[in-house]
Amino acid sequence: MNCFSLGTMKTVTRSYIKKRCNPLIKYIVEGGRPLFGEIHISGAKNAAVAIIPAALMVTGPCRIENVPQISDVTILLGVLQDLGASVRYLNPHTVEVDCTKLRNGRVPYESARQCRASYYMLGALLGRFGAADVALPGGCNFGGTRPIDQHLKGFKALGAQVDTQGGFVMAEAAGGRVKGTSIFLDKVSVGATINIMMAAALAEGMTVIENAAKEPHVVDLANFLNSMGANIMGAGTDVIKVRGVDSLRGGTYSIIPDQIEAGTYMAAVAACGGSVKLCNIIPKHMDCITAKLTEMGVEVQEVDDSLLVSRIGPLVRTNIKTMPYPGFPTDMQPQVAAALCLARGTSVITDNVWNSRFRYIDEFKRMGAQIQVDGNLAIIEGVERLTGAQLEACDLRAGAAMLIAALAAHGISEITNVQYIERGYEDVIGKLRSIGGSIRAVEVPEEEPLAVSSAG
Numbered sequence: 292m293n294c295f296s297l298g299t300m301k302t303v304t305r306s307y308i309k310k311r312c313n314p315l316i317k318y319i320v321e322g323g324r325p326l327f328g329e330i331h332i333s334g335a336k337n338a339a340v341a342i343i344p345a346a347l348m349v350t351g352p353c354r355i356e357n358v359p360q361i362s363d364v365t366i367l368l369g370v371l372q373d374l375g376a377s378v379r380y381l382n383p384h385t386v387e388v389d390c391t392k393l394r395n396g397r398v399p400y401e402s403a404r405q406c407r408a409s410y411y412m413l414g415a416l417l418g419r420f421g422a423a424d425v426a427l428p429g430g431c432n433f434g435g436t437r438p439i440d441q442h443l444k445g446f447k448a449l450g451a452q453v454d455t456q457g458g459f460v461m462a463e464a465a466g467g468r469v470k471g472t473s474i475f476l477d478k479v480s481v482g483a484t485i486n487i488m489m490a491a492a493l494a495e496g497m498t499v500i501e502n503a504a505k506e507p508h509v510v511d512l513a514n515f516l517n518s519m520g521a522n523i524m525g526a527g528t529d530v531i532k533v534r535g536v537d538s539l540r541g542g543t544y545s546i547i548p549d550q551i552e553a554g555t556y557m558a559a560v561a562a563c564g565g566s567v568k569l570c571n572i573i574p575k576h577m578d579c580i581t582a583k584l585t586e587m588g589v590e591v592q593e594v595d596d597s598l599l600v601s602r603i604g605p606l607v608r609t610n611i612k613t614m615p616y617p618g619f620p621t622d623m624q625p626q627v628a629a630a631l632c633l634a635r636g637t638s639v640i641t642d643n644v645w646n647s648r649f650r651y652i653d654e655f656k657r658m659g660a661q662i663q664v665d666g667n668l669a670i671i672e673g674v675e676r677l678t679g680a681q682l683e684a685c686d687l688r689a690g691a692a693m694l695i696a697a698l699a700a701h702g703i704s705e706i707t708n709v710q711y712i713e714r715g716y717e718d719v720i721g722k723l724r725s726i727g728g729s730i731r732a733v734e735v736p737e738e739e740p741l742a743v744s745s746a747g
Contacts, residue, residue: 318706318720320697321729322679325565328726332553332571333359333717334384334546337622338508340408341485342515342546343367346388347374347415348493349519351541356385358546360717362710366406370398389541400426400458406714410439413460414486417451418493421467426459441476441483448474449490449498471496471535479504479615484531485512492521494535503531506616507550507576515544548572551622552716554580555691557600558626559723561589562633562699566601567726574598579619583611583627587634608636608673613644625651625692632660633699634673642667651689654682658700676701684708687715694719698728707735 334357344367346353358364360383368378368386375394380386396416403409403426416423427439443453443460449469451462464470471494476483484504489512491498503509505527513526519542522534553572560567561584574581574593581591581598586609592599608631613621621644631638632655642648649664656662657680661672679702684690690712697704706712709732712719723730 315735316709316732317735318709319731319733320704322698322700324727326560326563326567326726327565329568330556330722332548332569335508335549336715338511338546339364341411341512344411344415345489347390348419349539349541350391352387352389353541354387354543356545358384358386361715363406363714370402398425403428414489417462418490421464423462441480442486445474445483445487448472469494471498473499476502481506484509491533492516496535498533500531503529511547518542518544550576554623555626557584558630559695560600561602562630562695564602569598579617580623606634608634608638610639612641621645622688625688626695629692629695631671636673638671640669650685651692654693658696678702679704682706684711687711
């Protein structure tokens with residue numbers, strides 16, 4: 292199910308943003324079928340939700356290509372419109388944004404709570420205007436905190452006075468422009484690296500970010516900003532140097548393919564069996580995922596910008612430790628956990644990034660999975676089969692993992708709270724159907740309650 296379908300030159304309207312994907316929808320999945328076929332991977336969600344806020348820093352039309360059709364993107368584009376930007380789609384995956392005439396520098400709570408990436412507006416607005424006023428964000432709820440202390444540390448080091456009150460973060464630089472400096476992050480943080488890099492791109496002087504995140508979408512944002520006239524060096528390493536420039540100009544940029552979307556479909560093949568070709572990927576970005584799936588008995592063949600993923604024999608147990616890139620990504624551990632529920636032997640998953648990201652485990656247990664959680668460890672004893680059940684998505688990647696488990700299970704599963712899934716996966720139903728998955732979206736009757744969610 293697409294979150295939206297946009298015609299040529301269609302402007303994104305605020306009324307549409309409020310509508311977004313209908314939360315009163317559930318997925319019905321009939322499992323037990325192997326997957327065969329071909330899937331085209333969309334633009335990277337994690338890159339898009341950083342690049343769109345970064346467009347706030349650009350004077351003149353900015354054309355962004357390979358934009359995924361997901362609700363997080365729709366929300367952020369709506370926020371840009373609220374701030375006075377001109378936003379229009381040239382085709383379903385290309386959007387033109389012109390932020391030359393912004394009229395409002397305050398990002399309200401209603402908008403920020405629907406998408407965690409709204410906090411990137413802080414770095415973008417602070418860089419361009421020397422001031423930012425953004426509501427604290429929402430997003431996925433992992434059952435714990437996702438602090439932004441390293442973001443605020445970076446803004447303060449750049450010379451901004453930062454205050455948090457009433458659910459808002461307010462940052463203002465003396466003299467209206469942040470100043471270059473050296474910043475050492477206490478822990479590797481993708482969000483802080485991105486926010487500081489954006490603010491520093493229009494700072495006065497040189498900024499050095501040490502212990503920086505190396506993820507592909509960090510590099511993609513740096514490449515986007517450089518294509519618009521920024522001077523950023525070292526993205527993809529743990530030391531990023533940003534020489535501030537006076538302004539950024541308009542241009543055209545294409546977002547990288549989505550590493551996590553590709554990994555999710557790889558995990559689906561691992562769980563269900565079959566053979567699926569994944570097109571439009573960067574194979575190097577997939578190495579950390581491919582290595583683990585290969586250990587599990589999945590065959591992965593690289594063909595130019597595609598991967599052929601096959602699984603015929605039984606799955607084999609493995610151990611996984613999530614780490615910052617180039618380690619195994621935390622955003623993939625729930626999906627691979629779904630496959631490991633069916634692997635022979637005992638597997639151990641250690642999440643070193645988010646130690647409260649195992650809320651989905653109880654849903655797997657409804658399906659007959661044998662899993663024990665101890666802090667940041669999940670111990671999975673493989674079973675012969677899973678059975679269909681009623682499931683409730685609790686965050687984006689957990690929702691994707693439940694889809695995988697449902698596709699592999701015997702019988703019918705129902706998944707609610709699917710608005711989480713549609714935050715990050717374009718046309719997930721259409722893509723799964725194209726490779727043989729039996730899945731459909733149905734409206735939930737008004738009298739059938741859904742869990743209340745504080746995030747989009």
